[in-house]
Amino acid sequence: MLTTQLLYGLAACFIVALGLRTALLHASLLHRVIAINVMGAGVFMLLIAVAYRGPGQQPDPLPHALVLTGIVVAVSATALALALARRLAAEHDDD
């Protein structure tokens, strides 16, 4: 039957697809960076859903640590991408 774990897992699959679609669609750079972050959020939801063990029990802490690492890695990648974009825009004006 539809457990919470499965409900959030399926939602995660949908979010991953949503992010993937926009990331591949060559929208503006900003949309592609947001799309990759949304796709990451989808994969993290998959991990957290897998870790959930029902309302009473303790959830599995390992995926939580993985997602924490993933969030920090995602923000550093976003920061570098936006810095590259800024430099590209600045370069655009000079020449």
Add this chain to the structure above:
Amino acid sequence: MADILAAILILAGLFFYLAGSIGLLRLPDLYSRLHALTKADNLGLGLLVAGLAVHAQDLLTALKLVLIWLAVLAASAASSHLIAQHAHRQEAED
């Protein structure tokens, strides 16, 4: 007894949230919407926090909840002021 009081407070809070949201959707321009949003939601949050504080196990958690409410109050007041000022300057320019 505490549960009933908590339920009443939370329901009242929800009413103000609803009022704020309707205000956001219905009111014509930015300023009135800001006005509705800030006033209603903060009052709603206050009642919600009061309800949760009554329901909280110990005093420390209740105090933390109140601190959260005060922080949100200050932040939303300042940010709505900034948004209004920005919008006002924008209109003054064009």
Add this chain to the structure above:
Amino acid sequence: MTDAIIWVVALPLAGALAALLLPRLATAVAVGTAVATSVSAAALLRGVATQGVLHYELGGWSAGLGIALRADGLSAMLLMMTALVVLAASIYTSAYITAPAERARFWPLWLLLWTALNALLLSGDLFNLYVTLELLGLSAVALAAFGGKRAAVAAALRYLLVGLLGSMMFLAGVSLIYAGYGTLDMAQLAHMVTAGPTAWTALALMTAGLLLKTALFPLHFWLPPAHASAPAPVSAVLSALVVKAAFYLVLRLWLHVFADVVTPAAANLLGALGAAAVLWGSWQALQAERLKLLAAYSTVAQLGYLFMFFPLLQALPSVTARDVAAGGLVMLALTHGFAKAGLFLAIGIIQQRSGHDSIQQLDGTAQRLPATTFSIALAGVALIGLPPSGAFLGKWQLLAGAVATGQWVWVVVTAIGSLLAMAYIFRVIGHAFGHQSYPNLPVTVAREEWPALLLAAVAVLGLGLAGAPVWQLLEIRV
């Protein structure tokens, strides 16, 4: 000897931090770290050769709970190749980048890239591989955009977005594996994985992510601009090592972890993509206007050869035949690493000396920079696969395997690919000879030309004539 497994990762990271904290001494710190890391890589190689697979549980926690580092024959050899290429490129860069401010910003990123490469080659844990892939991707992008020229920044940005997409798909695969099997350690997974929807989907997602990062044919569009516009030593490391690290992961997953999940159809698909990469890459290289673009397209083609081994390894009946073919694969990978690094370094010298790297206006470089042109020719021999280069042995095994399993298409593709490679190398050499007189001394810029020459020489003479240990080392595996 097992200590070397830690030093190989800790030294470059410590060097990066030291280079960051001592900007004026950055170059000295970097070259010193390069030598020390190469020594520990050699010690690791000797340790693996004498004691077999080295296994290290970090933090003392048993594998599964903690993270395990593993060094078998394959990873030790790739680690040694990485160490030698980065050492040569570091010596080259000490003369290539001279402005102190630029040096202070370059070396920490360079050593962080090396840390990522070594950590990736040693890691035995799937999520740890995700983190190393991200570290590798970010440092490669930061280095590719180094110098801030418009083309470099635009190519680096596309490279970063493609890399992030690849990492996210890899992470989705890893999450599925954890959902299905409850562990992330590759050695444990090798025994637990059974053919089924979870394993197939996870492998497909991870492979798709890695194919994006290793730029296999349909997914290669980001590679040529990124490698062609990056500074010379960075292009050398990107083409020789970074894309190969992603390929190493595909090899590790397909041959060791998911060995019995892989279907012949999937292997043939990889082979077909490889064949397309060989033909398309070589054809584009033939028409490239600039030397760096030629080298970048040549990378796309050479990776195609590596992927053509997969259908053979799947179809070869006996274990010994498969090991011999796998030896050919590793030989081809190592030779391409050395040769491509030497080629990019030599091209960097030409670009620095004559201000451009367009093939048409190359006339006279043979006279002005004889050692550089010789390095390009030597690297060309290895890229074509002429004896006595290591690539010749590799391609020989490829052909022998194809003939043994009756898959003739790979023979045809290899022949056409080698012909096209010959064409684009000789086109460059042809343009290089002009009518000016020869200078009396062959080497003009010692600190830059010797690394390029030695790398190309190792690819041709070293691996070709002394290649036997590769097969013995490959016997040692997880």
Add this chain to the structure above:
Amino acid sequence: MNSTSLLVFDVLLLVSILSLAWASLATRDARNSVILFMAFGLVLAVAWSRLMAPDVALAEAAIGSGLSGALLLAAVYRSRGQQPAAQQQSTGEHNTSAATVAARWAVTLLSAAVAGVLAWALLHASGSAPHDTLPLAIAANLDASGVSNPVTAVLLNFRAYDTLLELAVLLTAVLGIFALGPAAAGYRPAGPVFAGLTRWLVPLLILAAGYLLWAGAHAPGGAFQAGATLAAAGVVLRLAGRQHIGLPAGGTLRVLIAAGAGVFLTVGLVLFMTGRPFLGYPTAWAGTLILLIESAAMLAIAATLVLAFVGGRPQAAGTPAHTAGAKPVPGNPGKE
């Protein structure tokens, strides 16, 4: 809370998450897209706390929605100043030539296929009983890890190597940003209201960061959440017109951003050279070592995230701060 009302809550939460994600990716205006993305991050944090992952909820709200949102908003305002808005969305969603429509359909089908295969595999994977080998092993070794919060134990002890490499990732990002050029010009000094808020909010954020760091050992919290809160204080200061946000310049700044990975590696190597496994803390010392590493990591993470927001090498402290009255600088939200 019986299960049906929980199910209703879950469905409502997921519907809002999916619609926010869809809206964020579908709107063409960049600023609305970023604001919807921040809302998406916040509602996601509610989902994480619903799934009993408070540590991740803190990090998602602070880093995933807060700081990423600040970075994206700064990028939007910076690029809005240079290129006219229309030119920004020239590709993708709107031109309806046959090729683009076909491409868009192909990509949609491809993404739907990926989602379908992922769901199919997930259904199969969660069919069998959940695997408890690792959670049980973590629980068994928890008291030897020096902390009682299992997530911090995994992050800082069992899988400490992951966190070490992750701090190296952060360091790489900030060094890459530094290599690209000097920082953008700062923001105008804040008006009275914002300045008043800053004077009161920043100390509270610093206090909260210290609490989160300390609480990380036994309750949700830890270096990342604390670092993000500290970074939030830095961002607020930067927006309030303080050019250098109290960050040291030159050598000391380098020490600060290298502190996280540096202390972590030094502790690992010292243990390694005294005969223990690399990153293998002796049980008696584990708690203090973890706190030492987390404190250094908090400072490094905060400095890195603020410098990412600043967007480049901060000018030396000596250069004159942004003088009011200069021509409006692109990327400057307020005109006060």
